[in-house]
Amino acid sequence: MLTLRLKQPSVIPGFGVALGFTLLYLTLVVLVPLSGLFIKTASMSWQDFIATVTAPRVVAAYKISFGISFLAALVNVIFGLIVAWVLVRYKLPFKKVFDAMIDLPFALPTAVAGIALSALYAPQGWIGKLLTPLGIHLAFNPAGITIALIFVGLPFVVRTVEPILQDMDTELEEAAAGLGANRWQTFTMVILPHILPALLTGFAMAFARGLGEYGSVIFIAGNMPMVSEIVPLVIITRLEQYDYTGATAIALTMLIVSFALLLVINMLQRWNSRRAEV
Amino acid sequence: MKKASIATAEHPFIRILLIVLAVTFVGIFVMLPLAVVFAEALSKGLGTYSHALMDENARSAIKLTLLVAVIAVPCNMIFGLAASWAITKFDFVGKRILITFIDLPFSVSPVISGLIYVLLFGTHSLLSGWLERNDIQIIFAVPGLVIATIFVTFPFVARELIPLMEEQGTEAEEAAVMLGANGWQTFWYVTLPNIKWGLFYGVLLCNARAMGEFGAVSVVSGHISGLTNTIPLHVEILYNEYNFAAAFAVASILTLLALFTLLLKSIIEYYFPHEIKALH
Numbered sequence: 001m002l003t004l005r006l007k008q009p010s011v012i013p014g015f016g017v018a019l020g021f022t023l024l025y026l027t028l029v030v031l032v033p034l035s036g037l038f039i040k041t042a043s044m045s046w047q048d049f050i051a052t053v054t055a056p057r058v059v060a061a062y063k064i065s066f067g068i069s070f071l072a073a074l075v076n077v078i079f080g081l082i083v084a085w086v087l088v089r090y091k092l093p094f095k096k097v098f099d100a101m102i103d104l105p106f107a108l109p110t111a112v113a114g115i116a117l118s119a120l121y122a123p124q125g126w127i128g129k130l131l132t133p134l135g136i137h138l139a140f141n142p143a144g145i146t147i148a149l150i151f152v153g154l155p156f157v158v159r160t161v162e163p164i165l166q167d168m169d170t171e172l173e174e175a176a177a178g179l180g181a182n183r184w185q186t187f188t189m190v191i192l193p194h195i196l197p198a199l200l201t202g203f204a205m206a207f208a209r210g211l212g213e214y215g216s217v218i219f220i221a222g223n224m225p226m227v228s229e230i231v232p233l234v235i236i237t238r239l240e241q242y243d244y245t246g247a248t249a250i251a252l253t254m255l256i257v258s259f260a261l262l263l264v265i266n267m268l269q270r271w272n273s274r275r276a277e278v
Numbered sequence: 279m280k281k282a283s284i285a286t287a288e289h290p291f292i293r294i295l296l297i298v299l300a301v302t303f304v305g306i307f308v309m310l311p312l313a314v315v316f317a318e319a320l321s322k323g324l325g326t327y328s329h330a331l332m333d334e335n336a337r338s339a340i341k342l343t344l345l346v347a348v349i350a351v352p353c354n355m356i357f358g359l360a361a362s363w364a365i366t367k368f369d370f371v372g373k374r375i376l377i378t379f380i381d382l383p384f385s386v387s388p389v390i391s392g393l394i395y396v397l398l399f400g401t402h403s404l405l406s407g408w409l410e411r412n413d414i415q416i417i418f419a420v421p422g423l424v425i426a427t428i429f430v431t432f433p434f435v436a437r438e439l440i441p442l443m444e445e446q447g448t449e450a451e452e453a454a455v456m457l458g459a460n461g462w463q464t465f466w467y468v469t470l471p472n473i474k475w476g477l478f479y480g481v482l483l484c485n486a487r488a489m490g491e492f493g494a495v496s497v498v499s500g501h502i503s504g505l506t507n508t509i510p511l512h513v514e515i516l517y518n519e520y521n522f523a524a525a526f527a528v529a530s531i532l533t534l535l536a537l538f539t540l541l542l543k544s545i546i547e548y549y550f551p552h553e554i555k556a557l558h
Contacts, residue, residue, distance in 0.1 A: 006370055006371045006372075007368060007369065007370040007371070008368070008369035008370070010367070010368050010369070010448070010452075011452055011455045011456065012367050012368070012448060012451045012452060012455055012461075012464070013455065013460070013461035013464070014363060014367075014461040014465070015364060015367075015368045015370075017360075018360045018361070018363040018364035019360075019364040019368075019370070021356075021357070021360045022357065022360050022361040022364050022365075022376070025357045025360075026357075026361075026376075026379055026380065029425070029428055029429055029432060030379065030382055030383060030429065030432060031379070032398070033394035033395055033397075033398050033429070034382070034386070034394055036394050036397040036398050036403075037390070037393075037394060037397065040397050079299070079300070079303045082296055082299050082300050082303070083300045083303065083304060085296060085300075086296055086297050086300040086301075087300075090293060090296075090297060092297065096544065096548075098301070098304065099544075100540050100541070100543070100544045101304060101308050101309065101312075101540075102304065102308070103540055103543065104308050104312065104536065104540065105308065106483075107486050107490075107536040107537075107539045107540050107543075108311075108312075108490070108532070108533060108536040109489070109490025109491070109492060109509075109510050109529075109532045109536070110388075110490070110492050110493065110510075111490075111492040111510040111511075111513050111514055111529070111532075112315060112490070112510070112513065112529040112532050112533055112536075113311060115513065115517050115525060115526065115529060116311035116312070116314050116315050116318075116526075116529070117311055119314050119318055119522070119526075120310055120311060120314050125314075126310065126314060127306075127310070147307075150307060151307050151308075151311065154304075154307055154308070170286055173286040174286050177286050183286075183287075183288055183289070183292075186286070208385060211387065212385075212386065212387025212388065212389070212390070213387075213388075214387065214388050214389050214492070214493035214496075215388070215492035215493050215496075215510070219517065231387075232387050232388070232389040232390075232493065235389050235390070235393060236389055236496075236497065239393065239396065239497065244396070244397065244400070244402060247393060248393065248397060251387075251389075251390045251393050254387060254390065255386065255387075255390055258385045258386060258387065259382075259385065261385065262378075262381070262382075262385040266378070
């Protein structure tokens with residue numbers, strides 16, 4: 001029988017019920033609704049689709065979303081590595097609290113993060129008040145979007161690099177030092193190559209998260225078309241104008257990018273876990 | 279020995295610099311936003327604070343958020359248990375693809391997560407005629423909020439349980455069945471005790487996201503005060519009305535929820551590190 005070849009025999013009961021429910025629920029909640037994006041976009045002509053997704057305001061939003069997500073992910077790679085390093089290698093007072101706080105961006109609702117960041121960096125805010133007299137404006141412009149995306153992406157790099165650093169054998173570093181490498185050479189030639197897959201995974205995760213982020217960004221972005229308008233907001237604006245097809249076409253392009261990123265992240269994770277086993 | 283440990287440690291100056299950088303970064307990006315929520319919430323005094331929380335629209339938002347979570351979280355918990363049972367206790371073709379599909383909602387923007395249900399159940403959708411004839415409203419109503427929340431929190435429980443149960447293998451279950459236990463007894467007395475902390479951990483994270491979700495519910499809600507506004511949406515409305523103290527007062531409940539979640543999470547990670555997968 002075909003089923004016998006598709007599934008290894010087992011004495012444990014419940015396979016049919018569990019898999020059946022899983023597939024039904026997955027199909028109804030995720031696959032059918034997601035396929036709606038493709039079906040709705042298919043009702044557009046190719047020319048209409050291209051015109052919609054390459055309209056100047058949409059292209060400007062792509063540039064802003066991609067550019068700033070990239071920049072924020074890069075900042076998170078650098079500081080995430082420093083934070084992970086400090087957490088793994090050094091003694092700190094209140095380390096447990098410090099460690100737990102890294103996950104706050106995962107746990108804090110994005111709308112709360114959005115209004116809090118906006119209140120901090122607005123001209124009358126705690127930080128804005130200090131910077132505005134110097135001519136530095138970090139809210140209601142692309143700089144504000146960067147700050148919000150640094151916040152939401154912060155835990156990714158720390159949490160992917162931390163376990164790899166923890167498991168890393170210090171013998172390698174001792175060997176490098178014994179062979180005459182200074183600390184910087186040991187870092188760039190021994191430690192960095194070892195944690196590179198983890199760093200890249202964290203970068204890709206923070207980047208992907210930044211692309212789709214909405215709640216924490218819109219309060220601090222200023223949302224000016226062509227200047228500080230992110231793609232998710234363009235989709236919302238189209239919806240509010242009852243341009244469902246336009247919204248769907250833009251959403252579909254973003255979704256395809258996200259799925260491509262998911263594939264990249266999966267590959268990086270496989271590379272990373274092979275590295276962790278060595 | 280001593281020489282080696284010096285050669286593999288940073289210069290004290292570098293060490294202090296790195297600590298200062300790490301603490302400053304986390305201080306500016308995490309601690310300050312946290313502090314500003316409470317400072318702003320209490321900026322007009324306790325009276326304004328409690329008034330904002332006792333307000334009728336605030337109370338209905340709190341009730342709605344609880345209702346949405348009470349439906350969405352158990353749905354995803356049952357799904358997570360079923361999916362991880364099928365995936366980890368049996369060997370079948372297509373497992374990896376199934377796991378990838380379960381993870382999909384995490385890579386979809388919250389705004390798109392809301393949009394797909396507007397396309398499915400909204401005014402111009404395929405189902406709209408049937409829904410109208412039967413007087414069922416999903417978009418701009420509570421069912422839409424629930425299903426959008428289910429979508430964005432879909433993978434949480436499953437992705438905690440799958441690696442954990444994979445590691446635990448199938449021997450205990452096989453032994454139980456050989457000794458005459460039925461499927462339900464095997465799950466209840468053998469599997470569940472082994473995964474209870476992992477399950478709780480997944481449910482905890484699922485619940486935090488369910489109560490705090492903004493983008494997806496914002497698309498399907500329609501923002502009808504007192505009817506379809508969850509707590510995060512109520513915060514947005516107050517903020518856009520320049521009612522900052524009230525917005526932050528309501529936001530402070532969500533912040534306390536986040537802190538409580540982190541506390542429980544840290545406790546589980548500290549006391550049961552081998553009974554959840556997160557530390558692998």
